[in-house]
Amino acid sequence: MNLRDLRGSVAVVGAGTAGIGEAPGYTDIELLALAAKAAVEDAGLTMRDIDGLATANLNAAMWPLNVVEYLKLRPKFVEGTNLGGSAFVAHMLPAMLALSAGVCDAVLVCYGSTQRTSGRREKLQARTLLDPFPFEAPYEPFNPPSSYALIAARHMHQYGTTRRQLAEVAVAARGWARLNPEAFARDPLTIADVLAARMVSDPLTVHDCCLVTDGAAAFVMTRSERAKHLAKQPAYLLGTATAAWHRQVSGMDDLTVTPALESGARAFSMAGLAPQDIDVVQLYDAFTINTILFLEDLGFCAKGEGGRFVENGAIAPGGRLPVNTNGGGLSCVHPNMYGAFAVVEAVRQLRGECGERQVKGVATALVHGNGGVAASSQSTSVLALAEAL
Amino acid sequence: MARGTSVQPAMNRGAEARYAAALSAGRFLLQRCNDCTAHVFYPRELCPNCHGASLAWVETRGTGSVYSVTTVRRKPEAGGDYNVSLVELDEGVRLLSCVEGIPPPEVRIGLRVTARIADHHGGKRVVFDPAERAK
Numbered sequence: 001m002n003l004r005d006l007r008g009s010v011a012v013v014g015a016g017t018a019g020i021g022e023a024p025g026y027t028d029i030e031l032l033a034l035a036a037k038a039a040v041e042d043a044g045l046t047m048r049d050i051d052g053l054a055t056a057n058l059n060a061a062m063w064p065l066n067v068v069e070y071l072k073l074r075p076k077f078v079e080g081t082n083l084g085g086s087a088f089v090a091h092m093l094p095a096m097l098a099l100s101a102g103v104c105d106a107v108l109v110c111y112g113s114t115q116r117t118s119g120r121r122e123k124l125q126a127r128t129l130l131d132p133f134p135f136e137a138p139y140e141p142f143n144p145p146s147s148y149a150l151i152a153a154r155h156m157h158q159y160g161t162t163r164r165q166l167a168e169v170a171v172a173a174r175g176w177a178r179l180n181p182e183a184f185a186r187d188p189l190t191i192a193d194v195l196a197a198r199m200v201s202d203p204l205t206v207h208d209c210c211l212v213t214d215g216a217a218a219f220v221m222t223r224s225e226r227a228k229h230l231a232k233q234p235a236y237l238l239g240t241a242t243a244a245w246h247r248q249v250s251g252m253d254d255l256t257v258t259p260a261l262e263s264g265a266r267a268f269s270m271a272g273l274a275p276q277d278i279d280v281v282q283l284y285d286a287f288t289i290n291t292i293l294f295l296e297d298l299g300f301c302a303k304g305e306g307g308r309f310v311e312n313g314a315i316a317p318g319g320r321l322p323v324n325t326n327g328g329g330l331s332c333v334h335p336n337m338y339g340a341f342a343v344v345e346a347v348r349q350l351r352g353e354c355g356e357r358q359v360k361g362v363a364t365a366l367v368h369g370n371g372g373v374a375a376s377s378q379s380t381s382v383l384a385l386a387e388a389l
Numbered sequence: 390m391a392r393g394t395s396v397q398p399a400m401n402r403g404a405e406a407r408y409a410a411a412l413s414a415g416r417f418l419l420q421r422c423n424d425c426t427a428h429v430f431y432p433r434e435l436c437p438n439c440h441g442a443s444l445a446w447v448e449t450r451g452t453g454s455v456y457s458v459t460t461v462r463r464k465p466e467a468g469g470d471y472n473v474s475l476v477e478l479d480e481g482v483r484l485l486s487c488v489e490g491i492p493p494p495e496v497r498i499g500l501r502v503t504a505r506i507a508d509h510h511g512g513k514r515v516v517f518d519p520a521e522r523a524k
Contacts, residue, residue, distance in 0.1 A: 134405065135431040136485045138514040141473045142461045149459035150475055157457070157498045201473075202460040202494075250431075250475060250485045255457055 011227035011234035014043025014220035015347040021184040023214040024117045032112025035216035044231025052077035052107030054091035077104040084371025088340035089379035112216030113335035144373040147249035149201040152289040154255035165307035167194035169288035172316035177327025179357035185331040208288040210329035217340035239271030240381040249374035258375040260297035267380035279362040282342040284370035285328040339369035363388040404432035420444040430482035451504030453478035460493040
């Protein structure tokens with residue numbers, strides 16, 4: 001069997017979110033359950049139809065079991081690999097393989113977090129205790145911002161990328177968020193605002209860093225022959241791939257090249273498509289430099305050209321390439337891990353459900369997940385409507 | 390009760406503990422692979438280059454240059470801004486560290502630096518000074 005044989009064999013058939021922004025008084029799993037219900041109902045299925053589960057959470061070592069019990073599922077397929085925020089994009093490959101092999105018939109991919117409203121300092125301290133970084137921790141990098149700051153500084157040094165170009169990414173994300181009623185940060189934002197903002201870890205200001213919000217997102221995958229008969233237009237999975245190269249910024253060979261170079265090439269190869277075939281792009285923008293790195297590594301522009309590529313509103317509403325149309329992690333939602341939200345937005349754009357921010361004539365969408373404190377793991381998926389199959 | 394008594398304590402430790410012991414004694418050591426000759430940092434049981442398990446401990450010259458740099462912003466009352474740098478040693482390995490002795494905004498990519506072992510919260514850590522000021 002060749003991976004190309006699985007092109008379009010499965011589809012995302014339901015998508016939902018819950019609690020985006022602030023959800024005081026809720027727990028992670030409560031928000032997750034609400035998003036899961038929304039996604040399952042969106043597909044025209046019931047929770048009883050779900051016999052596969054993919055989920056991850058930074059706070060619990062056996063999180064899939066928490067979810068199995070809470071939703072009272074009896075899954076035949078459980079996937080809990082945690083590669084950081086990319087996890088839910090990464091889950092699409094094993095979910096596709098399990099569905100294709102007949103292991104299960106409907107996989108629920110789901111995430112929920114109350115990072116904003118529930119004691120994140122204490123949770124961070126607990127994680128540091130369980131997963132120490134003895135060769136980086138003594139220098140107290142403020143992670144993840146400091147690791148991405150080191151990446152950004154090197155990109156600026158090698159390619160002449162400027163803080164103004166980074167600011168373009170933040171302003172474009174805000175432009176999209178202002179069209180999205182679900183987005184958390186919708187105040188006007190200018191390049192001057194970003195350049196004058198409080199510095200967090202040079203060269204990244206608070207506006208170059210993603211939000212810290214609450215929120216949950218979920219989606220459902222089935223085989224394509226079933227997808228055709230469900231409630232909504234299927235978003236067929238044409239290609240998906242994951243690459244993981246390191247854990248820490250000190251483990252990177254080249255600070256300006258991420259594993260997206262590999263995940264993107266493999267996902268495009270499976271899909272039989274190239275960047276110029278993509279109508280709408282959802283890139284995990286934990287920091288402004290991420291969007292630039294991924295535009296380069298995924299082949300939307302050459303290495304080193306990402307800063308120039310985003311200039312003059314090129315990825316903002318009305319620009320030449322619609323990127324992060326929900327407002328992204330920078331302006332819509334970022335509760336610890338963002339990957340599942342990027343998938344949901346791609347599905348909504350494909351279906352034409354996005355109201356004021358809807359991009360016209362979307363038939364293909366790229367979703368790209370980033371994980372870890374230093375672009376450590378990367379997962380790319382290409383989704384499309386039936387007409388692009 | 391004889392369990393483990395025949396094992397030399399010094400041999401029964403991983404690379405991380407042996408590195409830490411040397412650092413405590415004032416020595417900054419790298420590993421060098423006996424199979425492929427690559428220098429290795431951080432200390433490991435296997436060479437990440439060829440996966441050989443024969444790694445020798447070697448002294449580093451401690452010289453290198455700043456590969457990338459950030460200033461972590463912190464309120465003055467909490468201690469103020471500080472430098473975090475990725476330093477590439479002349480042996481070819483890279484490590485996260487900090488450059489001391491000059492204000493954080495003056496630490497630039499390419500700056501030549503020299504390692505020094507400094508006290509840190511009751512332990513030791515490797516920090517760097519600008520090479521021209523190092524004695």
